[in-house]
Amino acid sequence: MIAVFAADASAAIEPPVPFTVFAASSLTNVLEEIISDYHNEYHPGLVTLSVAGTGTLARQIEAGAPADVFVSADREWIDYLISKQLIEKSAATLVASNRLVLVTKADRQLTGTLDERLVQLAQTGRIAIGDPEGVPAGRYAKAALQSLQIWTDMEPALVPTDNVRVALSLVLRGEVEGAIVYATDAALVPELAVQAVFLPGLHPPISYWAVVVGNAPWSAFDFVSSLHSARTAGIWTAHGFIAP
Template structure:
């Protein structure tokens, strides 16, 4: 996403009346990286940022129901489409990509190839498979699609422990409450007490695309932050956290 800039973020922030809080609704998987982006933005422009993290589905519904926000960053273009259909976006674009992985509790789990031959039910050994809500949250939807395409869903469906968002699923595995989980690679990298044991083939699920939008209620500070998301400092931060930056 490279939007046409009316002026630089620094210039916008320097104009009288442009400084102020920016409210961002963002997919839970973005927390570590986006917190850094917001800190860099605040240091550079003087604008503070309040970020609400949750599943993209919940955030989209809140925005549609009237929750005040300047920016929405969704882990699914489908949920962004819903916000756009409601007439609440001024500008949107694809921002990032990610990878879907299988994680295990602890730091010494052995890697396994993920394919239609993977004995995922056997690996669970009576435990639970932590996933975000499989019918609503993007990480859960991608995970279910991958398992279905690989012919593994029926064998583990009864053992899936669903969470409100992908970070909650990550927490279940990190705490040892579930032996395995399906999350994004960037989530696994943010947690020391899990190990990536396998990566799902990219063609087993829809492409993971994070879409960002400037919402209709945003002011100049919101515009500045939206533009900053595709700037060089933000790109470097996202890449450092393992995201794939969309050109």
């Protein structure tokens, strides 16, 4: 005779455990909405979000910061953590893409092609970009300027910043003439105008990757899976990102 045991299936499932997400500052608004939706699905307070420049966060993770999920603004910093054996090689998931744009204050008038507009700004002042040494947006900007064959001429007029949000604030305060930033960040500041969009072929693909770090709880894995679900695709696109 086969014994049959009745049990509450939910009792065998580990309850969701709070976890911390380290994410690129350019993802602040979209992740706040995704996390709010995630909290509604489970329970409030499950996710703690910490945002900064991607390179800064990667270095913090390398130094032992308590991150359970890392959402990077490029693949390069993911590969860096793989090389340090801090994340699994096959664990990273592509969650969104973006575009690069040139912005100024809304009352500024520029004419001509993209490279001509950039030169105009450089002749009258300075242009803020993410620091190419550690900020993905800066690496994309440098690659684009190199593709346009104006990097050497433009470099003296460039102001490297810790992240895209800082670059935008410099434009708002009038400390620089313009900035090269992500389209999604530019859309958040009505006082600024997009003067040009960089064609995707001018720089490597702007891609955002999510990965679980270390011995994270299962709820962190579930959250990463949710970032590329049909449910969150609408949130990504509503914020101007390109869902994969």
